[in-house]
Amino acid sequence: MLTYTIRRLVLAIPTLIFISLAIFLLLQLAPGDPMAQVPLTVPPEVKQQMREALGLGQPWYIQYYKWLIQFFWIEPQVMFDNMFGTTFAEGKLRVISWQTRSPVMDIVAQRIPQTLWVVGVAYVLAILIALPIGIYSAYRQYSTFDNAGTFVSMIGFSIPPFFTGPLLIVIFAVQLEWLPSVYNTVHEVNDWDSFMVQLRQMVLPVMVLALQITAQLNRYMRASTLDNLNQDYVRTARAKGLKERTVVLSHVVRNSMIPVVTVIALNVPNIFGGAIITEVIFKVNGIGQLLITALFANDLPMVMTLTFIFAILIVLFNIIADVLYGVLDPRIRYD
Amino acid sequence: ERGSDGNVSIIYWQAPSIMNPFLSGGTKDVEAASMVIEPLARYNETGELVPWLVEEVPTVENGGVSEDLTSITWKIAPGIKWSDGTDFTSADVKFTYEYCTDPEGGCAQVTKFEGVTSVETPDDMTVVVTFDKPTPFPYGPFVGGESPILQAAQFADCMGAKAPECTEQNFNPIGTGPFVVTEFRPNDVITLKANDNYRDPAKPAFATVTFKGGGDANAAGRAVMETGEFDYAWNLQLAPDVIAKMEEGGKGKPVAGFGPLVERIMLNQTNASPDLPEGERSTRAHPHPFLSEPAVYKAMSMAIDRPLLVEVGYGQAGKVTCNWVPAPAIFNSDTFDCSTQDIEGANKLLDDAGFTDTDGDGVREVNGVPMKILYQTSTNAVRQDFQALIKDWWRQIGIEAELRNVDSSVFFGGDPGSPDTFQKFYADVEMYANTFNGTDPQSYLGNLLCDKAPRPETQWQGENITRFCDEAYDALHAQLAETAGSEERAKIGKQLNDMAVEQGAMIPLVHRGRLSAHANTLGGVVLNVWDSELWNVADWHRID
Amino acid sequence: MLDESSTTPIARIEGLRVEFQTKDGPVVGVEDVSFDVNPGETVCVVGESGSGKSVSSLSLMRLVEFGGGTIAGGRLLFDRKNHEAIDLAKTDQSLMRTIRGNEIGMIFQEPMTALNPVFTVGRQLTEGLRLHKGLSQKEADARALELLRQVRIPEPERRLKQYPHELSGGMRQRVVIAMALACEPNLLIADEPTTALDVTIQAEILALMDRLKRETGTAVMFITHDMAVVAQMADRVVVMFRGNKVEEGTVEEIFENPQHPYTKALLAAVPKLGEMRGKGAPEPMKLLGREQGVIAPIPGTDQPLLKVKGLTTRFPVKGGFFRRTVANVHAVEDLSFTINKGQTLSLVGESGCGKSTAGRSILRLVEPMAGEINLDGVDVMSLSPGALREERREMQMIFQDPFASLNPQMPLADQVAEPIHNFGTLKGAEITKRVEMLFDRVELPRSFMRRYPHELSGGQRQRVAIARALALNPKLIIADEAVSALDVSVQAQVLNLMMELQAELGVSYLFISHDMAVVERVSHHVGVMYLGRIVELGPRARVFENPQHPYTQALMKAVPIADPRRRKSEKDLNFKPIPSPIHPVTYTPEPSVYREVEPGHLVLETDSGY
């Protein structure tokens, strides 16, 4: 198992380097201009100077090389410095965003908690709702509960967030005035009241997201449970005189969780990636919103770094999912 | 009393990414910074210059501007302190000049300092700016939100190439304004608190400011006028019926103001045909086959129902205009009237000029060339509505338009390699809006000078987008550059405006205003289109 | 104790009827079945696939409900531990739960799937104990250990912590038995507990059950379709047919004096080891109720068709950080034999000994590492891919699972015609003619030509597979467990068909099987395989009547004989666990050296690992 994990991790390195090159070249090809948002009143010569100040004139391979060094060598040093108070990275040039002229990683670090709060909570909530429903649906296949569950999750799956989002805002924020429509990212939770405020502002975005994720997970869980309910070992368990509860909750669920857990793990990068549309709609300025604004502003270092971080997460969680599979299923032994 | 009114929350649907206007130039950044750092003088809501950190606005009359118009002397008002408690001196002003003119810094506002040969500081309270030639309008440097003063002590290490690395300084500049930054989250939220060292002890009324960025204009308007979550929303580019509906929410109201921003259709004076070899397309080497015919561009203008465009696209934030420079008021020419659509007249004009539909396909021909034009603009809902309407009207006068829209980051991006920039103008007509800063249009009017045309030799840079070229115009503009006295300048300015419109450089459509909204409980808001909207945030207060 | 309680049956099934709701309307799984099980007695329930054996037993556990069935009638009287009789058909599920596993234990057919793969053996064993006996975890562990010892699992302490997949099939079945016995039930239901196992393991499990029954005095209801197993195990026998009981009696009565024609036909179809004693050549079986021509021996010829020499096939085992070959599975090791034209050579041996690999290697469906294969003068090993494809006209294969070896999405005629299309031997209408002829030949109605595999029964499917193998008139057919998946009666028919074809067309067979009785019936020559090598090779009569190699002898002993008077006892059985065929890359096996004990009868001298 350990060899397997290490092997996969080592193999991931060339993959990632290749991905970074692919992303970099794609972005280089993109015809946008970081100066596009500067008003027309600023004359072109000035814009040209500003561009040069950003280092845009250099050939791509130099830019790529610089970025590689900054991302893989200097940024880890900065991280180390922050943790242990050392000064390895002092004076070294970090990956700088063109929009804000500040280190990309600082902004990313600032955004991650916001994204995690909303998307993460939605994810956890969705898991907590979806799994029991999926199990019960499978257990009572074709019952009213199952049909209703299927219907609701299909609906959740089919309604895009850019439809539910504004709809919920109009209902709950504008008409009923129960909940805020704009998420306050600087809100601090320090007592019960502020906690309630936080809860209230999280309700709408979490609802939109959780509906979608629940729908998906529920389907997986149901299918996987159904598969296992027909297995011979379930009959064996029943023949032992176990209660239905035990049969389902311990024997069946333990087995059906194996594929579902890996699906859950595979989707974790999406949490970090943020849910772009939901973030935009509710003004949760998280990673997703960061990416889309950076894209529209042609902030290449930011886009490059963000997409690459996603790529790392995706590759990483792919490995984690595979390893988890091995851990959960004793039949699978990687060597 | 300072800080007695609690918190004020402002929403800008474009989030500020930096607090240093010299490194960005984006309106959102300039406006956010204007709460913290200030210029020596700024424009008020009527476009008039008012002293800000100085005792008075220097003029020739009061002796602040030299007779030969080559220098201007600013007298700093006494008692002004930076928010860290140190004194504001002329050295800071001089430093700001040096900071922005450093060739490696990539300063976005460097044009403000065009023609400046030196900035001297005879004493701590005096700043003398010298120009290389007589400058009738010497209020470029240190005037308006785009040219505020930075603290020398804070930015000393951030000159030139180091400018972008000074994250702390760029996010949290020390200023003289009513507020200081407590936290800056790029592209997200800025939180500010009242400046303890602000010169007026009674101001600002608010103790803190929450400045939220992101989302879209619609959500921002809703948050102020419908749900009341925010006190102020900036620049609501929304259709009038949408604004009206939001106003019904009853929590806030929209305010509009008009600067010189004009939505216009630029007419390409040159041939942009893709059949021409690269490098000759859209250059003066090949004049346009028919767009420079007066009958054609006049008919195209007459066919447009401008009041309808205003209604559809801007409502109270738009006015019909036939001028390139509709503001300030003294520069607004009244030569033309274009407020009524006249399809018949337009058709007649074309028929009379002999441009008829010879082959019966509904499209007129000029010397056998069908009047088919490519009509491009940036991607934007209102512009696409305009395109659709105008295409329809032009069809009615026998001109066929093909529509095209380009992503704004490409369209305005100025990448010489891209065929889609508005500067390359690989189309027959294109629509966008432009404006100028401050109240003096001299350099804006200079945009139509012959040698400002983008062409391959200039890497397609240049402001003369239409490639308009008229010697008389160039001469008149040179005259403007030497004329002092606002009356006189306004007269020449109007003449230039009329020449451009009359000769078909563009078809002005809508004089666009700014529409912002504030909560009913927010007092002291004075919408200013000549400077930052937040210019008087120190005066804002809560009313019940 | 035995005598006292034998007066009242422990379970009494009266007029049981079970129905299933399916999309084609209700299906009757069991129509009308009545029989008793007395304390301390083994009742064997026999009958062909689908006759309702499993459904009856599941009804007794009231587990049919979970499979969608309902008990539509009859009574299931059960004598509880406290001698209180209840009707299980009317008991509610919560009371059933206290009976299941506690008073009635059940052993299921598939040891591979009957255990939950993600829980340790220990946990699955103790679950029932803690539930029914209220034991603490520690007591339950101790009891579990005791149970594992009782079923004679080696190293029982270690097994408790292992997962099911870490045990061999035989060990898993022992665990399942231990689980069923955990709470000392009065009645043990065993639903085909040995069908999926090898002969040797089957023998051990049967002996084990027999011993346990004697030690604990539990009544056993033993379900099987294997008459030989019945002969070994039963006190009394219940014969089922199409959801009904057709005959019941003591084991001797049933075997020696069957009354019902069904029972007679069934017994006639069972090949019995030793039946061919004294006959030189194989001959078709005599089946009841079938028109058969004269049954004549099939002598074959003496000209060699296939000569295999030193055939070796290994599968690499990759591992380590760089995924290099770290070891090899020595599936087939230095195999040499000859098949004569029109004759059959059988390969027998336990699961995993390399029989299939040997067969596939000859066709080069898996690439052998070394060796010579000479088919009628053609050196198969040296053929280029194209030539090899051509050569495959001459040798065909029939696979074990008739369902798996047919494409479920293709009409049968197309599947039979596929080889003809592949080689373009015939064109147009001739193909149809040929296919029709083949269908006739394997005695399938022509109306089946447009059908799909799932619409046929197992034997019919296997006939299609045979027809396909015959399509190109091959000289050699490799039959890899071609009849193992079939019911006895169908198996007998297919065997007869194959033998008739041999007599008629003169094809040679390489017949791969693990069933000694079948092998005895069909072969001219027999090779006994163990761990990749042939340990004994010779004329069928010689190998069966005079086994020389210790492994052959042990194997012969393990084969259950369909004769209740010749039961085996556990003492006769002495099997060593099969060593692993996996060896490091550096390992070089010794060449096989044979000693000729009789003319043509070779016995391996080299140490084979047994």
Place this chain on the structure above:
Amino acid sequence: MTDTNTYGALQDKEPQKEPRSQWSEVWDQFRRHKGAVWGGGFLLFITLAVLIGPYLWTVDAQKLDIRAKDMRPIYVALWDSSAKTGWNHPFGTDQLGRDILAQMLSGGRASMSVGWAAMLIALLIGTLVGVVAGYFRKLDGPLMRFTDLVLSLPILPLLLVAVTLFRQPLVAFAGSPEGGMFILIVAIIGITSWMQTARIVRGEVLALKEREFILAARSIGTRNGAIIRRHLLPNVLSPIMVSATLGLATAIITESALSFLGVGFPSDYPTWGKLLADAVPRMERFPERVMLPGIAISLTVLSVNYLGDGLRDALDPRIRGR
């Protein structure tokens, strides 16, 4: 019970049922799944509506009629007689007076064709990669690494880049901006969504390859191409169909999300997603402008999902057997 009867039973059993192909059984099972039948029916209806609709409702979706702007759908008249309604615009008009019914139809055409085309591309690539990787052991490693790589490419940025990058050449190639964007969007969605299909198909092929009938086919001299064509493809059809339905749904949603983010089709080319996005600011006054495209998207996706569900059940022989 007579002897012949008994002996007959010992022979191979004749199938009782009429011969029928597997597909008729599939259809039988499929018909049982009410949701799937409804879903399939609705999908058919929508597809026909957007295909034939524009010929029946001949109003030009782009025609501006500024005097008739902001009309409400006809049903509003039921409760609000003062509303501006009219049979000439049964679904009302938008703020420029374009007919909403016509826009819905042509928008649906765009959305559906994007959905279908992208799904087909994804399916084609996915099946090809999956089958090749599963069947040819040598290609398995490289192809699956490649799949991983594409999987970890961030899709949205990629798309935005591609939109800006290839728009011009494609517009030139397709002759019209809509055509160019259509190719681009379809290609991007297709190219970035085949991986799931490829993985599933590969898994199925790997499992099928171990089935004896493939070995049997090889032993009777069937060539690789024929094995894939005759034996593998028909048997992986069921997972392919299921991922096809899911792919169709995701493609429709992805396209509308792109339109919502403003990177989809040109603004004068309506798709359901664009109609929805454009209507959001006015959704309180004209809820129908959001609801109509929103419901159209949701219902289509919903019906496709149900269809997929039904197909999965129908194509799974284990379930079908029951």
